[in-house]
Amino acid sequence: MLKRYPLLFALLFLGYAFLYLPIFSLIIYSFNESRLVTVWGGFSTKWYGELINNGPLLDAAWLSIKIAALNASIAVVLGTLAALTLVRLRGIRGHKSLGVMVTAPLVMPEIIIGLSLLLLFVAMEDLIGWPAGRGQTTILLAHVTFSMAYVTVIVQSRLAHMDTSIEEAALDLGARPVKVFFAITLPMIAPALAAGWLLAFTLSMDDLVIASFVSGPGSTTLPMVVYSSVRLGVSPQINALATIIIAVVSTAVLIAGVTMYRKELKAQRKS
Amino acid sequence: MKMRLLGISSLTAALMATAVTVSAQEELHIYNWSDYIAEDTITNFEKVSGIKVTYDVYDSNEVLEAKLLAGRSGYDLAFPTARPFADRLIRAKLYQPYDKSKLSNYGNLDKVILKSLSDIDPGNQYLIPYMWGTTGLAYNVDKVKAILGDDMPLDSWQLVFNPEITKKLVACGVALMDDPIEVFVAARAYLGKPTDDFSKPAIQEAANVIAGVRDNIRYFHSSQTINDMANGDICVAHGYSGDMLQAQARAAEADNGVHVEYIVPSEGAVVWTDVAVIPVDAPNPAAAHKFINYLMQPEVIAPISNYVAYANANAKATPLVDAEVRNNPGIYPPAATQEKLVVLKTPSDKEARNMSRMWTRAKTGK
Numbered sequence: 001m002l003k004r005y006p007l008l009f010a011l012l013f014l015g016y017a018f019l020y021l022p023i024f025s026l027i028i029y030s031f032n033e034s035r036l037v038t039v040w041g042g043f044s045t046k047w048y049g050e051l052i053n054n055g056p057l058l059d060a061a062w063l064s065i066k067i068a069a070l071n072a073s074i075a076v077v078l079g080t081l082a083a084l085t086l087v088r089l090r091g092i093r094g095h096k097s098l099g100v101m102v103t104a105p106l107v108m109p110e111i112i113i114g115l116s117l118l119l120l121f122v123a124m125e126d127l128i129g130w131p132a133g134r135g136q137t138t139i140l141l142a143h144v145t146f147s148m149a150y151v152t153v154i155v156q157s158r159l160a161h162m163d164t165s166i167e168e169a170a171l172d173l174g175a176r177p178v179k180v181f182f183a184i185t186l187p188m189i190a191p192a193l194a195a196g197w198l199l200a201f202t203l204s205m206d207d208l209v210i211a212s213f214v215s216g217p218g219s220t221t222l223p224m225v226v227y228s229s230v231r232l233g234v235s236p237q238i239n240a241l242a243t244i245i246i247a248v249v250s251t252a253v254l255i256a257g258v259t260m261y262r263k264e265l266k267a268q269r270k271s
Numbered sequence: 272m273k274m275r276l277l278g279i280s281s282l283t284a285a286l287m288a289t290a291v292t293v294s295a296q297e298e299l300h301i302y303n304w305s306d307y308i309a310e311d312t313i314t315n316f317e318k319v320s321g322i323k324v325t326y327d328v329y330d331s332n333e334v335l336e337a338k339l340l341a342g343r344s345g346y347d348l349a350f351p352t353a354r355p356f357a358d359r360l361i362r363a364k365l366y367q368p369y370d371k372s373k374l375s376n377y378g379n380l381d382k383v384i385l386k387s388l389s390d391i392d393p394g395n396q397y398l399i400p401y402m403w404g405t406t407g408l409a410y411n412v413d414k415v416k417a418i419l420g421d422d423m424p425l426d427s428w429q430l431v432f433n434p435e436i437t438k439k440l441v442a443c444g445v446a447l448m449d450d451p452i453e454v455f456v457a458a459r460a461y462l463g464k465p466t467d468d469f470s471k472p473a474i475q476e477a478a479n480v481i482a483g484v485r486d487n488i489r490y491f492h493s494s495q496t497i498n499d500m501a502n503g504d505i506c507v508a509h510g511y512s513g514d515m516l517q518a519q520a521r522a523a524e525a526d527n528g529v530h531v532e533y534i535v536p537s538e539g540a541v542v543w544t545d546v547a548v549i550p551v552d553a554p555n556p557a558a559a560h561k562f563i564n565y566l567m568q569p570e571v572i573a574p575i576s577n578y579v580a581y582a583n584a585n586a587k588a589t590p591l592v593d594a595e596v597r598n599n600p601g602i603y604p605p606a607a608t609q610e611k612l613v614v615l616k617t618p619s620d621k622e623a624r625n626m627s628r629m630w631t632r633a634k635t636g637k
Contacts, residue, residue: 039502039525056305056326115337122341133345212334217300217345218325227330228305230494232579233517 023246030239047240054237057225061241064205064222067136071143072200076193078144079151079200086152087159103153105146114213117142121214134216142214143204150203151196158192297322299558302335302346304328307402307545309578316565322558332356339365339550346550347559350401353544355617357398358391366548368396373560376567381586384544387614398546399563400584402576405604405612406453406541409496409515411506412530414443418506426534428461430507432480437487444505447481449491451630452615453541454481457509460539466613469622474629481633491634497521503529511543516580516601533601535608542612544584576602 030048034041051057082102089095105113121131121138131138166188170180186193208223215221226238301313305328313324329335332352338344339360351357360366371377384400392398408430415425418439429436430445437445447454456466458477465473489505496508500518508515512533519531547566549559566572573591576583580596582603589597596602604612618626 034525035521039527041525056328118337118341122343125343133343135345208330212329213337215327217302217327220327224330225305225328228328230330231304232306232513233497233521 026239027243027246030236030243032236032239035233035236047236050235051237051240056220057222057237057241060220060222060225061245063136063219067140067143067221068201068204070140071147071204072197074140074144075147075151075200076197079148079196080155080189080193082148082152083155083159086156103149105149106153108146110207110209111213113142113146114210117145117210118213134214135219138214138216139211139219139221142210143200143207146210147200147203150199154196154199155189155192158189162188297555297558299324299348299555299562300346301326301562302329302338302344302349304350307350307579309575312566312571312575315571316562319565320558320561322561324562336360343552344550345554347553347555348562349548349550350545351548353388353391353398353400353546354615357546357548358617360548361392361397365551366397367551367553367556369399369549369563370560373557374399374564374567376564379567379569379585379587381584383609384584387542388544388546390614391617398548399567401545401547401566402579402581402583403542403544404512404581404602405535406448406457406509406511406543407515407533407535407601409500409508409510409518409531409533411443411500411503412532413528414503414506415440418443424537425532426537428457428536428538431488431509432458432461432484434483434487437484440506441487441489444489444499444507445484445487446496446499446505446508447488447491448493448496448509450493451626452618454509455626455630456541456613456615457536460536460613463538466539466541467616469616469618469626471625474622474626478629478633482636485634485636500531501525501527501529503527512601513579513581516599519601520580535601535604535612537608537611539611539613541615543615 029040031043031045032039032041033044033046082098085092086095086099086102117138118134121134124130125132131141162185167180167184170184171177175183206223207221208227211221212224215224222241226234229235229238299322301324303326308326313326316322317324327346329338335349335351336356336359338346339349340363351360357366380400384403385395388398388400389395408428410425410430415430416423419425419436423436430440431437431447455469455474455477458480459466459468459473461480462476464476493510494514496505496510497514497518498521499505500508500515501521503522508518512535515531515533519533522529522531547563549556553559566575567585569585569588569591572583572585573588576588577593577596580602583592589603592603600608
């Protein structure tokens, strides 16, 4: 293979380098003695030590992870419901406009979503007293609003290509629709749900603009701390934190990959 | 599958519960830049007062402004830059006046700085100055001296605005801020003309200066200069004192042979002040007063200056500040330079529009 398509492999290599070199340099510089992000001053783990003592940064990271996980879970449920409606209930009235409305946040500039949600929350507080002040709840609501759109698109495409005859067979054999959904449909679209969950998690994790607008006292997320520290100097502690996050995420992905691979092997052997 | 969904929803409920913390303790919500306070100021204040402080951060004055404009921000104290941000919001009536009877340490503040704010805040009702700094020039000492010789005066705007001199520095790299007002005012100071004149012909004069050196300027950017200066990639940079001193500190820390010096040009330079304000709808203005009064103690504000490397607006605190910071002319400029510092007038909408038009033209040469 390698000999037959040298150009192709060179391109593949370049592509991977483009994607992963920045991440590697970020990891390497987290062990940098020097405070300068671009000058190597010797190996050191001091930034990890300082990170442990940096309460605000860790609090912000924990808050971001919490919001991201909640957001992803809620967005997957709502997004799946929206996708089911869009694919299976084509006959209902307002079907087309629902499709447009659900996916509108995909193309809406973040700053417009952020500002309009801020104004909405303030107006709601004045009118009905909820949400009282802005904080984690409003960030979560805002994130679900746009993450849901992404999940819907992913699940929708999976559902559209699904063979409905299996569901029909189950219905023929007497299963109730709810049973069919949990026993047949859900397992079949599970990879799309997982992908949607991860995407929603990531979107929430690195959103700065929308969170800046809808956050309130006591709800500073990780991106807000990182951007705010630009004024007095970004410290390699952020590299250290990013390295830890990358390590955790890649371990999780690796474990997930291995388990899936083993399951598949088992399934193949059985058949 | 049902079990798993149940699992997720109970996890959701648990996380929701931790999100809501009920507390009867008195609370204070501060909204400021990250790291713009000493590491132990908040904990010390909490110990002294018994008030629980939440310190949130923003990444631009614009975000702060948007939140205060929307109303019900929930913050008790914020730290905008006086001009143009605090100026605009005073006029929009979004701050509440300080009750000076609750501020026993008010007399420690620098009278000169208070007076410099009185044109946007008559009677100093709404703004308490916090930290201040200048916009000047940083240069790479060794490289610039090697090119221009030892006799060349370096505390001058000539380093960035004189076509002959910038031509010599081209290879080494000269950078200006990407900020029309800052650069136009600096150019007017270089010309020796009044810096508060934003009329069309006045700005045209300043724009001509920039057009004259445009080809010798490597780039226009307001924050990229920090790293480039520290690494020795550029020789002269126009920027905020804090940024440029940060470049100096980073170069010293990296020990890479780059010596950065920050100066306030003798022709005059812009001075900026960050101020503490209480939003008009602050939930707990009493706690905000207590915190501000605490900050105005010389022995509290001096360590903050040591930590953030900015001059504070507290006259009594200066002797308590580390000599390294206090004697740095880039942070505490000498009296003669201080007299030449100018405040940025807030341009009218019409003047601002004209400036950004002229700015684009001067930068691109079109």
